[in-house]
Amino acid sequence: MTSKPDNSPLSPDRTRIGFVGIGNMGTPMAGHLVKAGWRVCVYDVDGEKARSFVQAHGGTVCGSLAEVGRQSDVVITMLPDGGIVRRVVLGDTSDCLVRGLARGAIVIDMSSSDPVGTRELGAELARLGMSLLDAPVSGGVRGAVAATLAIMVGGDAALAERCAPLLSAMGRRFYAGTLGSGHAVKVLNNYVSAAGLAAAGEALIIGARFGIEPKVMLDIVNASTGRNNSTENKFAQFIFNKKFNSGFSLGLMAKDLSLAMGVAKAVKVDAGLGQACLQLWQEAERELGGSADHTEVVRHLGEL
Numbered sequence: 001m002t003s004k005p006d007n008s009p010l011s012p013d014r015t016r017i018g019f020v021g022i023g024n025m026g027t028p029m030a031g032h033l034v035k036a037g038w039r040v041c042v043y044d045v046d047g048e049k050a051r052s053f054v055q056a057h058g059g060t061v062c063g064s065l066a067e068v069g070r071q072s073d074v075v076i077t078m079l080p081d082g083g084i085v086r087r088v089v090l091g092d093t094s095d096c097l098v099r100g101l102a103r104g105a106i107v108i109d110m111s112s113s114d115p116v117g118t119r120e121l122g123a124e125l126a127r128l129g130m131s132l133l134d135a136p137v138s139g140g141v142r143g144a145v146a147a148t149l150a151i152m153v154g155g156d157a158a159l160a161e162r163c164a165p166l167l168s169a170m171g172r173r174f175y176a177g178t179l180g181s182g183h184a185v186k187v188l189n190n191y192v193s194a195a196g197l198a199a200a201g202e203a204l205i206i207g208a209r210f211g212i213e214p215k216v217m218l219d220i221v222n223a224s225t226g227r228n229n230s231t232e233n234k235f236a237q238f239i240f241n242k243k244f245n246s247g248f249s250l251g252l253m254a255k256d257l258s259l260a261m262g263v264a265k266a267v268k269v270d271a272g273l274g275q276a277c278l279q280l281w282q283e284a285e286r287e288l289g290g291s292a293d294h295t296e297v298v299r300h301l302g303e304l
Helices: 027-034 047-057 065-070 082-090 115-129 140-146 157-162 181-209 214-221 229-233 235-239 250-266 272-288 294-303
Strands: 016-020 038-041 074-077 106-109 131-134 147-152 171-177
Touching: 016 027, 016 065, 027 038, 027 047, 027 074, 027 140, 027 229, 038 047, 038 065, 074 082, 082 106, 082 115, 106 115, 115 131, 115 181, 115 250, 131 157, 131 181, 140 147, 147 181, 147 272, 157 171, 171 181, 181 214, 181 229, 181 235, 181 250, 181 294, 214 229, 229 235, 235 294, 250 272, 250 294, 272 294
Parallel strands: 016 038, 016 074, 074 106, 106 131, 147 171
Antiparallel strands: none
């Protein structure tokens, strides 16, 4: 006689959480979990980051990925890309999560990963008796700190609902669909965001050359139909003052654009505008470097 699967919601008193990736986004996200009462063990390839997190927020440090697996019922990954996530979970060395995870464990990938690769990883984990959800986020460091991230969840609907109490500690959840759907929505959202930033930058540069003060034009755009997230939240805050410190790199945006165009190719959509946008951002990355802040794309377009 087989036992029924546990469909009860996760709860802090019964669920141990591992968090891999204590960076600009992962630190506040994991901090909210500790604050909400979850038992959290953290790991980062830079061990000092993990130790500093525990000193500031609480929780415990794990010295290896296998230890994270042994100490966790659910592991969240917040890493630069899907290739790194795959190595962390399945391993190309002796240390990886599956060396410690038990059957029935859940992995939640909150990174910006390749949606096709996510489905492949989910199939491999399923063969080991484990489950995968993709739950990438939008909102940047500011949203991570404020726990107002948009969390785009893909995977089994019942499993997504079980994990709702955990994810809700970090932001607002949106169930996107089957496994990989969250990652697909994330990179397509970033395509729209990247296109909006580039278009606004070009428009302001053209306006400036015509003799219109950029700050005046921005105020008019923000009171008109051309306003978007970048005109409202990036130009005055990071571009006009030349701080360029939004916390999201140009290289990561270019990577997400490439993934978005990969989704378009997989479903046989030409996406001519998207391809042109990707080319522009790749040119900016070659000129300015991937570590430049993504708002510096305006420097590539011209002088304001």
